[in-house]
Amino acid sequence: MKHKVLAGSFVLVAVAVFLVGVSATNSLAKDKIRIGQAIALSGPLAGGVAIAGGRIYVMWVEEVNKNGGIYVKEYGKKLPVELIRYDDKSDIGTMTKLLEKLILEDKVDFVFPPWGTAWLYAAAPVANKYGYILIGGPGGALKLKELSLPYFFQVLNFSETQAPALADIFKEVGVKSVAIIYRGDLHGVEYGEAMVPYFEKRGIEVKMKKSYPPGIKDLSPLLKEAKSLGVDAFCAASYPPGGMLLTGQAIELGINFNAFFITVTPFSPNLYRDTFGKDVVEGVMGGGAWNAKTSPGAKEFVDKFVARFGMEPDYWGGLYYWSSLQHFQQAIEQAGTLDQKKIRDIMAKKKFNTALGPFWYDKDRYFVNHPGEIGQWQKGVFEVIDPGKKRTAPPLYPKPAWPKK
């Protein structure tokens, strides 16, 4: 019995300490803008965070502080920005919990998005509930539109605009038939389903459409099946592990298609181009897209990024996120306050100049002025090959065969 009483008092003390610990909140005079972000620093997503998007937020904060901060009229001075980052361990439950900690306990001024479509999906309603602006970063899905959250802004492009652009390019170069494979998750299913009607409407035959489970270790049967059907183009909706495997196996087996498209993976110069070599990936298409030729601001951004991190940014979302943050900063400055509602209203309506050019959101608060949808590796540059004026180079078709080893 003795030790039960002891354990009981131990728990009691622990509960008391805990309550005192969390109740203590700090109230300081306003000398900086604190922005919280729960993002994957460990776990399966951490690799993605490092190559696509994660560093943009860090660089933006440094850039803002280099200029003395953001001028907020209400305080009559420039306020430097502090980024508070927590590790969500690539776990959604942890992410929502930490996001609420940032908002409720740390009382940060703003929040930045987590990494990944599903994570964004879970974070958006949480931020919205507390009236916090959430500018979407890496991730995007049609399903998010259904939630219709007034404080959520979608930045990255996804299947909705990429699938029609890809179909237009295929029609232009004369692709007659395609094979589609997709990862069995939100990303894969959405792209897999989205591409079919656009291809069919343009008279391109979909000869094969198959899903594969995430975490698969061999995709060669799907490659061989597509080859045996004699399709012109091979399209894969996959994440980096699948994208790398697919490319590696296609090279290994010498399986060539006239067009080779992978949604997520080719956009990364570090992971994709530099792993396989710039001559090997010549002609590979991927979701994206932008490059240093997109705009003068884009060139400046690439140079700054290379100077800071010693590598190129990703050519899908890099410029999107960077520009969305520039838009955000100008909205804050125009609002002259840190009030979420006022800034939100300005963000939803106003057009500001950013690195990619004019930046604004449509009525669903979706960013529309994309610098490009589809990219293609040509001589080590991820060229935008969309039809229209965003194109930085014409599509290379048919794709050169993989070099013989």
Next chain:
Amino acid sequence: MHITTLTSKKFLVAVAIGLIIVILLATVPLYSPGYTVVLLSSILMYIVLTVSWVIFSGPTGYISLAPAAFFGVGVYTSALLGFVLPLPVVIGIGGLVSFCLALLVGALTLRLRGIYFVMFTFGLVELILNFVLWWEVNITGTTGRVVPTVNNTTVYYLMLITFGILLLTAYLIRRSRFGLALQSIGQNEDAAAHTGINVTALKTIAFAISAFFMGAAGAIMATRWTYIDPRIAFNPLLSFMPVLMAIFGGMGQLYGPIIGATIFTYLEEFLITRFPYYYMLIFGIIMVVAILYLPDGLVGLIQRLWKRISERKYAYT
């Protein structure tokens, strides 16, 4: 006579402390800032998972790595039925589905022992995950589902109530012939069978009871996530955490896993927010130290310390 009054006095003190804790916990949402409720809900979730894990694995010594499977079943129940049924009913169904699944699986596999059982339970998580994934991709054509959300206070109270019921269940099992039989299975299964205990039936029932609470916890927590897919719902991490927490706290007493889960969760939260880049390292060191020097968990440490203090007291007087 003297001894009984002493015991009952101590018993009263224990009851009083218990009551204070219950009152404290029940009134938290009234006076403390919003985030405390969120954090406590998450702590309670881990307590529920750990205590329900200990109900089965503690006495029998069968290490089950299936919590993620049952938790995930609860999560999916919440996603499928959340929009059509009231939440308490959904939670009940989530628990029941897990219960039935555990009965079925247990009846088939609890003849396995040792490492084979461990392997199987972990395989179960992957099996259900991939089945749901296949079903969602090929039959319903989607993999993500939206879960209706409720406010944080509701989640907290539901979790607290589940915890209360679980605690009562665990206590009653411990005190019953059923609990005794489970313990004898853990000590020597063959001997237990020879004394006339239907070992497979008892193991299966204990397994199912523990699954019920895991499923209920899953159904509650899903409402905090908004969006789920099979990989999120059947997260293998949730299979390992209860095991670690139970070892950390000590399984000998009922309050062991509770203390273990609480400190573990709070510590993790503390480290993850203070040292986002090093917390895994620090956490790992703490775990190694705990396993090396605290063979009976924190509870064992408390008991040893208490013994030493009381002995010294007697020595001086």
